[in-house]
Amino acid sequence: MTSNNLSSREPLLPGSTIGILGGGQLGRMLAVAASKLGLNTHIYCPDPESPAFDVAKYHTIAPYDDQNALKEFATSVDLVTYEFENVPTKAANLIKEQVFLAPGVNALKTSQDRLLEKKFLQELDIAISPFEPVNSPQQLLQAIKIIGTPSVLKTTRFGYDGKGQRIIKTAKGAHDAYKEFAGKQLVLEAFVEFDSEISVVIARNASGQIAAFEPSTNIHKNHILHTSTVPASIEKSTAIKAIAIATKIAECLQYQGVMAVEFFVCKADQSANNKQMLLVNEIAPRVHNSGHWTQNVCPTDQFEQHIRAICNWPLGQTERMANVVMRNLIGGEINLIPHGLSPNDHPHIYGKSHSRPGRKMGHVNTITPL
Ligand code: AMP
Numbered sequence: 001m002t003s004n005n006l007s008s009r010e011p012l013l014p015g016s017t018i019g020i021l022g023g024g025q026l027g028r029m030l031a032v033a034a035s036k037l038g039l040n041t042h043i044y045c046p047d048p049e050s051p052a053f054d055v056a057k058y059h060t061i062a063p064y065d066d067q068n069a070l071k072e073f074a075t076s077v078d079l080v081t082y083e084f085e086n087v088p089t090k091a092a093n094l095i096k097e098q099v100f101l102a103p104g105v106n107a108l109k110t111s112q113d114r115l116l117e118k119k120f121l122q123e124l125d126i127a128i129s130p131f132e133p134v135n136s137p138q139q140l141l142q143a144i145k146i147i148g149t150p151s152v153l154k155t156t157r158f159g160y161d162g163k164g165q166r167i168i169k170t171a172k173g174a175h176d177a178y179k180e181f182a183g184k185q186l187v188l189e190a191f192v193e194f195d196s197e198i199s200v201v202i203a204r205n206a207s208g209q210i211a212a213f214e215p216s217t218n219i220h221k222n223h224i225l226h227t228s229t230v231p232a233s234i235e236k237s238t239a240i241k242a243i244a245i246a247t248k249i250a251e252c253l254q255y256q257g258v259m260a261v262e263f264f265v266c267k268a269d270q271s272a273n274n275k276q277m278l279l280v281n282e283i284a285p286r287v288h289n290s291g292h293w294t295q296n297v298c299p300t301d302q303f304e305q306h307i308r309a310i311c312n313w314p315l316g317q318t319e320r321m322a323n324v325v326m327r328n329l330i331g332g333e334i335n336l337i338p339h340g341l342s343p344n345d346h347p348h349i350y351g352k353s354h355s356r357p358g359r360k361m362g363h364v365n366t367i368t369p370l
Contacts, residue, residue: 009206012079012311014038019077019099021091023050023059025350025360026083026287029295031056033303039311044073051351052083064091074098081257081310085111085285086158102310103257107285110253114156114187117283124252126245127279129264134186140178143188144171150191153177155184163223167191192279194264198232200246201291201302203309204255211305211315212243213298216326218262218290224358228290228326230297234265238276249283258306260288289360293326294318296346296365322367334361344368 018034020027023045031041032055042058043050053059062069074080074095081102092105110120121128132143155164166177202212216228246261266277291302300316308315334355337347349362
């Protein structure tokens with residue numbers, strides 16, 4: 001361990017060790033990026049088959065509620081980051097007491113709970129889809145009266161890849177969905193008739209420097225990201241606005257690291273000066289699948305940028321040097337590799353030993369000249 005006074009946010013020096021909570025593909029790609037900068041990584045994950053273990057110097061296999069293992073991990077590293085937002089608050093707090101945690105507990109808390117996140121965005125005057133909290137059948141009926149149908153009923157916590165949400169078309173459908181989510185805190189959101197979905201991946205370091213990547217257009221299949229395309233098919237003013245919103249969020253959270261902000265792009269209307277309208281869907285306080293395109297077309301990709309940001313290094317260039325489509329390889333699609341790869345297809349394979357339907361196994365960035 002290299003001595004380093006992180007409380008004053010001196011840059012973390014090469015030779016130091018970054019602890020990463022989570023051992024999936026994001027942890028793996030973060031570990032590779034760290035090693036390129038001369039930093040070691042220590043991955044903490046309960047799954048003995050974590051793909052990130054293959055590329056990290058150290059690893060710990062233990063559950064996220066094992067206080068002794070967490071303490072030992074935290075005291076063995078110079079800084080801790082995470083690759084997923086559902087890190088239990090207790091674990092995050094325990095780590096924070098031992099060592100610097102970036103992006104930090106505040107960003108985690110806000111993004112772990114859809115209601116807190118929506119209230120945070122409202123306070124910043126950022127447009128979101130109308131919503132109502134739902135904690136009882138009576139509240140659900142009341143919420144449907146206010147929001148109308150179609151609408152989307154979501155669990156406030158632990159939702160991802162379409163899990164924990166149902167489209168509500170009728171009161172009966174709402175009742176069934178409510179029963180399915182029994183006991184969970186819920187939120188009813190107006191269904192957004194969006195034109196497209198985009199995201200902005202943005203970085204901020206402790207010195208307050210900010211660097212955003214261009215927005216990507218994201219297409220989902222079966223609730224899982226299918227492709228991210230850059231340039232996005234949006235107006236230039238929409239791209240500028242999306243980056244301005246992401247910047248405001250990063251600044252208000254005093255964020256340190258990379259985060260993604262996902263938006264719905266709605267049709268231009270006269271009341272909005274014929275400009276496309278943007279609604280924030282959600283914030284992810286981590287590197288994001290919709291930022292994988294940066295790996296083959298930006299001087300600094302999102303993984304290196306996250307490492308630079310959390311270590312308080314100057315951020316790297318984010319300009320795009322080619323057009324790109326990132327396509328996820330889900331389940332058995334991994335068997336297509338390496339057959340049919342063109343020279344401009346750049347595969348990134350996660351090294352997972354078993355594929356199963358819906359599991360992200362890798363992705364391919366296909367690039368074409370500007
Ligand atoms: P989420 O888990 O909130 O990111 O939602 C996953 C996906 O469901 C989004 O990327 C959208 O495609 C869709 N979705 C979520 N909320 C809404 C909404 N209020 N209106 C329309 N589609 C939605």
